[in-house]
Amino acid sequence: MTPLLAAAVLLVAAPSVWAQAPAAPSPAIPKPGTVLRDCPTCPEMVVVPPGIFIMGSTMGEKHEKPTKPVRITKAFAIGKYEVTFDEWEACVREIGCGATPNDHDWGKGRRPVINVEFDTAKQYTRWLTKKTGRTYRLPSEAEWEYAARAGTTSEFPWGDAMEPNRANCRECGTEWSGEKTAPVGSFPPNAWGLHDFNGNVWEWTEDCWNPDHEGATGTTQPRVSGECHFRAMRGGSWYYFGRLSRSSYRFKNAAEVKSYNIGFRVVRELP
Ligand SMILES: [Ca+2]
Numbered sequence: 001m002t003p004l005l006a007a008a009v010l011l012v013a014a015p016s017v018w019a020q021a022p023a024a025p026s027p028a029i030p031k032p033g034t035v036l037r038d039c040p041t042c043p044e045m046v047v048v049p050p051g052i053f054i055m056g057s058t059m060g061e062k063h064e065k066p067t068k069p070v071r072i073t074k075a076f077a078i079g080k081y082e083v084t085f086d087e088w089e090a091c092v093r094e095i096g097c098g099a100t101p102n103d104h105d106w107g108k109g110r111r112p113v114i115n116v117e118f119d120t121a122k123q124y125t126r127w128l129t130k131k132t133g134r135t136y137r138l139p140s141e142a143e144w145e146y147a148a149r150a151g152t153t154s155e156f157p158w159g160d161a162m163e164p165n166r167a168n169c170r171e172c173g174t175e176w177s178g179e180k181t182a183p184v185g186s187f188p189p190n191a192w193g194l195h196d197f198n199g200n201v202w203e204w205t206e207d208c209w210n211p212d213h214e215g216a217t218g219t220t221q222p223r224v225s226g227e228c229h230f231r232a233m234r235g236g237s238w239y240y241f242g243r244l245s246r247s248s249y250r251f252k253n254a255a256e257v258k259s260y261n262i263g264f265r266v267v268r269e270l271p
Contacts, residue, residue, distance in 0.1 A: 029075050029270050033193060036077055036268065038132035041090035045077035045268045046193050053146050054153065056213050057248035064248045068213045070142045072220055078139060078147045079265030081184035081195050082112035082203060088124065096127025104260050110183040112201045112263040118231050118255035121204050121264040128266065135269040138206040140222035141250065143267055144234045148197035148247040150190040155246045156198055157190040162242035167199030169242040181238055181260075198245040201263035202233040202253075209252035230254055237261040 030036065032049035049072075056067040085108030091097035100108070101115035116124075121138060128136040139147070154160050156167075168174050168182040176182040185195045197203075206222035209230035217223060230252040236245030239261050244251070253262065 030077075032075065035080060035193070038128075038134055038268070041087060042128060042132060043083055043087050043266060044080040045266075046080045047075055047077045047270065048072075048147050048150075048192055048194075050074050051146070051151075053149055053151075055142055055145050055216065055248070057155065057246070059155070060246065060248050063212050063250055066213055068216045068218060070146065070216075070218055070220070072143070072146055075270050076143065076220070077268040077270060078143065078194065079267075080189075080193065082201055082263045082265050083121075083124065084108075084110050084184055085113050086110060088113040088116075091124050091127045094127065094131070096131070097124055101258070102260075104180070106180045110185070111181050112184055112196070114181060114201060114260045114263050115258040116204075116263065117258055118204050124264075125266050128268075136266050137269070138204055138264060139267045140217075140220055141205045141207045141232050141234065142217070142222075143220050144197070144203065144205050145247055146220075147192065147194055148190070148235070150192040150194065152191070152247070155248070157247065162245070167196070167242065167245055168238045169199045169236060169245050170238070170240055172199065172242060176238055178239065181263075197235050198247065199236050199242070200238055201235070202237050202251070202259075202261050203235050204262065204264040205232045205234055207232040227252070233262060 030047045032047050034047040036045045052071050054067050055070045057064045089100055092100050125136040150157055167187055168176050170178045182200055189195045208223050208226040208228035209232050210223055210226035232250050233253055
């Protein structure tokens with residue numbers, strides 16, 4: 001475990017409410033921070049620890065409220081990066097995915113896959129599951145925000161304001177800002193070693209859209225009622241202003257929408 005990660009885990013562990021959290025994971029579960037890759041063309045997955053966090057923001061917009069404690073009872077692994085075109089094309093080659101989406105001539109490779117509908121993104125997770133024998137799926141909103149925050153309570157994992165060389169957003173001043181996606185991992189990771197939660201592309205989550213956190217599950221389970229034709233997306237994008245890239249910001253899109261703003265990352269369940 002890197003010192004940075006160790007510090008982050010301690011930070012999460014500090015509140016007394018942590019005392020109610022489950023005991024340390026069994027030895028069979030990889031330590032937090034471990035990077036897993038189930039096949040050479042599969043996405044790198046980072047193990048995140050169990051814990052408790054506060055979802056939402058009292059400073060944010062109405063759909064980020066009310067804040068809600070969420071209990072993560074067991075470790076899970078989440079994509080170190082947004083799913084890339086390279087990773088998507090492995091699925092296409094094995095007939096798990098239908099076609100490679102339009103890349104707007106920005107280049108494929110390590111750029112995040114874009115122009116994927118919600119159901120098409122889920123198709124990729126089904127292929128990964130079948131190929132590896134592990135359970136892959138989209139993250140719930142709670143899992144996404146927990147991993148994005150990596151133990152922080154600030155608006156962004158580095159603080160309350162956007163800073164230079166942190167993310168790809170409209171006014172972020174990078175070579176890609178307001179123009180296109182950046183190759184994944186172009187910016188430093190959060191404290192848990194995860195990249196690009198904030199900015200680059202919006203990321204689909206499993207949750208049906210609900211206009212606020214009233215009635216949120218308080219667990220890692222996604223919300224399965226509400227406006228299910230719409231799904232919640234997180235993280236903002238290269239096209240939008242940085243305030244939409246805050247860890248708690250959420251927005252909706254119709255599930256069949258394809259956009260050069262929207263990609264996704266995956267979760268892998270652990271034993
Ligand atoms: Ca993102």
